[in-house]
Amino acid sequence: MANVSGKAFDYSLFKRIMTYVNPYQRMFYITAILSVVLAIIALVRPLLIQYTIDNYIKALDEKGLYWMTILLIGFLILETIFQYFFTLLGNLLGQNVIKDLRNQTFEHVVNFKLNYFDKTPIGQLVTRTVSDIETIAEMFSDGILNIIGDLLKIFAVLICMFYINWDLALITLIPMPILFIATSIFKKAIKKAFKDVREQVSRLNTFVQEHITGMSIVQIFNREEVEMAAFSEINKKHRAAHIRTVWAYSIFFPVVEILSAMSLAFMVWYGFNEVALKYATAGEIFSFTFFIYMLYKPIRQLADRFNSLQMGMVSSERVFKVLDTISTTENKGHQSTQHLKGNIEFKNVSFAYINEDWVLKNISFKINKGESIALVGATGAGKSSIINLLGRYYEINKGEILIDNINIDDIDLPELRKMMSIVLQDVFLFSDTILNNITLYSTTISEETVIKAAKKIGAHDFISQLPLGYQYDVKERGAMLSVGQRQLISFIRAYVHQPEILILDEATSSIDSESEELIKHATNVLTKNRTSIIVAHRLSTIKNVDRILVIDKGEIVEEGSHQELLKKNGFYKKLYDYQFVSQNE
Numbered sequence: 001m002a003n004v005s006g007k008a009f010d011y012s013l014f015k016r017i018m019t020y021v022n023p024y025q026r027m028f029y030i031t032a033i034l035s036v037v038l039a040i041i042a043l044v045r046p047l048l049i050q051y052t053i054d055n056y057i058k059a060l061d062e063k064g065l066y067w068m069t070i071l072l073i074g075f076l077i078l079e080t081i082f083q084y085f086f087t088l089l090g091n092l093l094g095q096n097v098i099k100d101l102r103n104q105t106f107e108h109v110v111n112f113k114l115n116y117f118d119k120t121p122i123g124q125l126v127t128r129t130v131s132d133i134e135t136i137a138e139m140f141s142d143g144i145l146n147i148i149g150d151l152l153k154i155f156a157v158l159i160c161m162f163y164i165n166w167d168l169a170l171i172t173l174i175p176m177p178i179l180f181i182a183t184s185i186f187k188k189a190i191k192k193a194f195k196d197v198r199e200q201v202s203r204l205n206t207f208v209q210e211h212i213t214g215m216s217i218v219q220i221f222n223r224e225e226v227e228m229a230a231f232s233e234i235n236k237k238h239r240a241a242h243i244r245t246v247w248a249y250s251i252f253f254p255v256v257e258i259l260s261a262m263s264l265a266f267m268v269w270y271g272f273n274e275v276a277l278k279y280a281t282a283g284e285i286f287s288f289t290f291f292i293y294m295l296y297k298p299i300r301q302l303a304d305r306f307n308s309l310q311m312g313m314v315s316s317e318r319v320f321k322v323l324d325t326i327s328t329t330e331n332k333g334h335q336s337t338q339h340l341k342g343n344i345e346f347k348n349v350s351f352a353y354i355n356e357d358w359v360l361k362n363i364s365f366k367i368n369k370g371e372s373i374a375l376v377g378a379t380g381a382g383k384s385s386i387i388n389l390l391g392r393y394y395e396i397n398k399g400e401i402l403i404d405n406i407n408i409d410d411i412d413l414p415e416l417r418k419m420m421s422i423v424l425q426d427v428f429l430f431s432d433t434i435l436n437n438i439t440l441y442s443t444t445i446s447e448e449t450v451i452k453a454a455k456k457i458g459a460h461d462f463i464s465q466l467p468l469g470y471q472y473d474v475k476e477r478g479a480m481l482s483v484g485q486r487q488l489i490s491f492i493r494a495y496v497h498q499p500e501i502l503i504l505d506e507a508t509s510s511i512d513s514e515s516e517e518l519i520k521h522a523t524n525v526l527t528k529n530r531t532s533i534i535v536a537h538r539l540s541t542i543k544n545v546d547r548i549l550v551i552d553k554g555e556i557v558e559e560g561s562h563q564e565l566l567k568k569n570g571f572y573k574k575l576y577d578y579q580f581v582s583q584n585e
Contacts, residue, residue, distance in 0.1 A: 017316050020097045027093050034086040035149030039156050041079045046290035054283035094140030098133045105129050114393045116327040127202040128322050132315035139312030147305045150298035157295050165280055171270040175259040186252040191310050193244040198314050200238035207234055260296040329392050331413040340404045341369040342500040342531035349399035359385045361554040372532040374542035377551035383535045387503045391417050421494035422503040427486040429478030435470040438493045445496050453495045457522045459488040491522040502526055504534045
């Protein structure tokens with residue numbers, strides 16, 4: 001991965017950005033040609049003015065002056081038309097490039113392993129896929145192609161000046177070395193300032209996203225003033241970073257204006273002596289006035305263009321860092337799940353999220369097709385880790401996980417996950433309709449199928465009573481529904497996708513007693529004739545499962561039916577007594 005840090009320009013990074021232009025080469029070349037044409041047309045006006053002064057105004061030729069004025073207006077209109085298409089195509093190119101880059105970035109992010117999201121703030125990823133990529137567009141709309149045009153214009157102006165009057169050109173360009181030094185210092189200062197700006201934008205996005213999502217915690221624990229102070233500090237650093245860019249501009253632009261005035265002063269002082277000695281004409285003096293303006297304006301604009309380029313480089317460095325992150329689950333499998341029945345086996349499986357801090361230790365068990373088992377144990381025992389490993393959301397460190405005697409690494413990953421449905425404790429619903437939250441836009445699941453499933457699960461009545469029914473918008477994270485209602489929606493979602501393997505992860509831990517009865521019914525419907533794994537907190541919901549695995553500190557310490565485990569008077573009996581005997585007392 002190329003790194004632009006400390007460099008005014010990183011060619012390897014720039015070359016990588018330009019690969020996204022390949023599908024739009026025609027548009028790029030047309031825009032580049034327009035920049036050349038604009039540079040040439042810009043020279044025509046001062047040259048025509050020079051010719052007009054020397055040949056028509058001086059000779060008091062009104063007819064010639066009239067036609068030269070018409071010609072000047074014609075070139076002005078032509079330049080305006082070319083400028084319109086140049087601006088339009090430059091922006092279209094930029095938007096097409098960032099569309100492709102944003103699609104690629106999002107596609108890459110959605111395939112990351114879950115442990116990447118455990119370590120990376122969501123706000124940071126939002127910044128990378130939205131505002132950072134938007135900044136890259138400015139490289140094309142206000143950067144690369146404009147820089148080409150400005151450089152061509154400067155080069156063409158210098159040639160004309162030396163061709164018309166070389167000694168007057170030399171006098172006029174005396175301040176230029178100072179301008180080059182000032183521009184070099186400005187570029188370095190603005191590069192560091194813009195890098196700080198992007199960093200502070202990322203921090204702001206991360207802070208705001210996290211705290212708006214967790215606003216209930218902020219208010220419950222009376223943290224408004226404390227969090228406001230923390231936000232104010234981040235906002236202060238963001239302001240300071242922007243002020244550094246303003247400071248650089250406020251020094252550089254006046255310097256350019258002063259040097260431009262000096263060039264004009266040198267030209268006037270020396271030029272009129274040349275006119276007096278008949279080494280220069282009045283038309284040349286007027287044309288040089290325009291040339292000085294045309295020379296310094298692109299140089300001043302080049303600083304802005306270069307800033308857009310640098311902002312794009314800094315942002316692209318951040319985006320490519322995400323794209324270069326290797327955190328996807330490798331899909332080596334070629335086995336189809338079409339003929340798999342759903343027999344599951346864990347063989348000596350060990351797993352750790354960090355190094356060798358083992359969450360699971362040498363776990364082994366089997367689940368036959370159509371059998372339902374429950375995983376119980378204290379918080380942190382490793383229950384949820386087992387189901388995360390089964391879908392390869394995390395990778396095991398040791399051992400094997402088999403489905404119908406086939407290692408899950410050898411099964412095509414999308415097909416592996418397609419044969420499973422998971423109902424989580426914390427149900428996530430998108431800001432969309434109930435129907436779309438259930439089907440997840442699957443074209444194979446009709447509304448009629450959803451309604452039938454809802455009736456079987458026992459959720460049709462409450463959905464029908466909502467405004468618009470299945471077209472009811474649940475808002476962000478399902479905020480318009482109760483916990484129990486969200487849970488029932490997730491059960492319908494699992495049911496309509498007809499999985500071979502069903503996983504319920506603490507699906508009843510956060511609901512009231514009335515909702516629990518509905519969830520019990522939904523569980524019975526879902527698990528019927530289906531391989532099922534139930535991670536349970538409420539032991540009342542798992543009395544009828546075929547087997548219960550009791551997990552403690554990453555190991556299976558007991559196994560059996562509800563009645564068998566009560567007779568053992570072990571871990572399960574203690575959990576049961578804690579929940580039911582204490583409750584009765």
